[in-house]
Amino acid sequence: MDELELLKKDWKNQTSEYPKLSYDEIYKMILKKSSSIVKWILIISVLEFAFWTLMSFALKDSKGVRSFDELGAENILIPMTVIGYAILIYFIYLFFRNYKSISATDNVKILMENILKTRKTVKQYVAFNLIYLVIATFVALGIEIEQNEVVRAKIEEATANGDALMFYAKIFFFTIVALGAAIAVLLVFYYLVYGLLLKRLNLNYKELKKLND
Amino acid sequence: MNKELEHSFVEQLEKHQNIVHKVCRLYTNNQNAHNDLFQEITIQLWKAYPKFRGEAKFSTWMYRVGLNTAITLYRKSKRTINTYEIDSLQYKIKSEEYDDTEEQQLKSLYKAVHKLNDIEKALVFLYLEDKDYKEISETLGITPVNARVKMNRVKTKLKKILNP
Incomplete structure (x- = not known):
C-alpha cells in the first residue's frame, strides 16, 4: 500500500484525538494580541523611520550644524533638508501601502511576496539614508574646508610646511573610517534583526520559487 | 467589531x-x-x-x-x-484493526512527515485532506502541474526517509 494512502486512512480516523476547545476558550483567544512576523516588521520599521527622523533632528541642533549656519551654507543645507523630508514621506507612504496589502487570505506565494515587498521598502529607505549620510558628510567636509576659518588656517599652515597633501589625505582617511564604522555597525544590526526574523520566510519563499522555475 | x-x-x-x-x-x-x-x-x-x-x-x-x-x-x-x-507525540496512533506492524509503520510515517520542509508539509496536508491539485495549487500559488510534480517528489522523499 502506498505510504501516503495509509497515512490518509489514519489521518481521517483521528478526529476524536484532537483537543476540543470550548466556545469560551476560543473567544478568549480572539481577544489576545498577535505576535506574527508582520507585526514585528511593523514595529521594527516604525522604529527605523523614527530613528532616522530623530537623527536628522538631533543633527540639526548639534553644534557642528549650527556653526554651518554661520558659514552661510543655507543654499546647500535647506534643499538637502527638504529633499530628505520629501523622501521620508514618500517612503512612509510606500511602506504603509505595501503593509496594507499583506493579507492572510492570499495564497502562500503572494503573501510572502507582499511581506518581502514591505520589507524591501524599509531596506531601500535605509540604503537611501546611508547614501544621504555619505553625501552629507562630504558636503559638510567641503564646506568646512572652504569656509571654516580654523580649518583654513590649518590648511595654510600645512601648505607652508609642504604637508598640504598629507593634511587632506588624513581628513579623508578619518572621514571614511568613521563612516565605514558607522555603516558596518548598522549593517550588522540589520543583518541580525532581519536575518533572524525572516530566515524561515526566505527559506520557504526560495522553496516555492524553485517549484515554479 | x-x-x-x-x-x-x-x-x-x-x-x-x-x-x-x-x-x-x-x-x-x-x-x-x-x-x-x-x-x-x-x-x-x-x-x-x-x-x-x-x-x-x-x-x-x-x-x-x-x-x-x-x-x-x-x-x-x-x-x-x-x-x-517527536517520539513523545501526544497523539495516539490508532488503526481500525490493531496491527502492530501497521502501527509501527504509521509512527515512522508521521516522523518522516515531520522531517519535510514547510512547503512539502503543506502539500502533504492538503493531500491528506483530499484536496485536488487545482485547490492545492491555488492555496500555495503554484501551477497545478508543478503541484503534481512536487507531490510525486515528496512521495519519493518520504520513501527515502523511511527506507534510507
Whole structure:
C-alpha cells in the first residue's frame, strides 16, 4: 500500500484525538494580541523611520550644524533638508501601502511576496539614508574646508610646511573610517534583526520559487 | 467589531476547529507549540474574518489562513524552540484493526512527515485532506502541474526517509 494512502486512512480516523476547545476558550483567544512576523516588521520599521527622523533632528541642533549656519551654507543645507523630508514621506507612504496589502487570505506565494515587498521598502529607505549620510558628510567636509576659518588656517599652515597633501589625505582617511564604522555597525544590526526574523520566510519563499522555475 | 460578528466567528471556528488542530499537528512537535500556533491561527482568522464574504466555504478559507500562518506569519516563541519531542507525540496512533506492524509503520510515517520542509508539509496536508491539485495549487500559488510534480517528489522523499 502506498505510504501516503495509509497515512490518509489514519489521518481521517483521528478526529476524536484532537483537543476540543470550548466556545469560551476560543473567544478568549480572539481577544489576545498577535505576535506574527508582520507585526514585528511593523514595529521594527516604525522604529527605523523614527530613528532616522530623530537623527536628522538631533543633527540639526548639534553644534557642528549650527556653526554651518554661520558659514552661510543655507543654499546647500535647506534643499538637502527638504529633499530628505520629501523622501521620508514618500517612503512612509510606500511602506504603509505595501503593509496594507499583506493579507492572510492570499495564497502562500503572494503573501510572502507582499511581506518581502514591505520589507524591501524599509531596506531601500535605509540604503537611501546611508547614501544621504555619505553625501552629507562630504558636503559638510567641503564646506568646512572652504569656509571654516580654523580649518583654513590649518590648511595654510600645512601648505607652508609642504604637508598640504598629507593634511587632506588624513581628513579623508578619518572621514571614511568613521563612516565605514558607522555603516558596518548598522549593517550588522540589520543583518541580525532581519536575518533572524525572516530566515524561515526566505527559506520557504526560495522553496516555492524553485517549484515554479 | 460587533458582538454578532464575534459570535458567528467563534461558533464557526468551534465547529471547524479540527482543521486548525491538524495544521498545528503537522507544523509543531509538542503541546506548547501546538497551543501557540493554534492561538496565532485563531487571531489571524479573526483578523481576516470581516473580509470573509462567504463565497468560499468557511472551512476552505480556514485552510488558507491556517497554512499561511503556519508557514509564513507564525513566529516560534522562545519556549517552543529546542523542544523537539517527536517520539513523545501526544497523539495516539490508532488503526481500525490493531496491527502492530501497521502501527509501527504509521509512527515512522508521521516522523518522516515531520522531517519535510514547510512547503512539502503543506502539500502533504492538503493531500491528506483530499484536496485536488487545482485547490492545492491555488492555496500555495503554484501551477497545478508543478503541484503534481512536487507531490510525486515528496512521495519519493518520504520513501527515502523511511527506507534510507
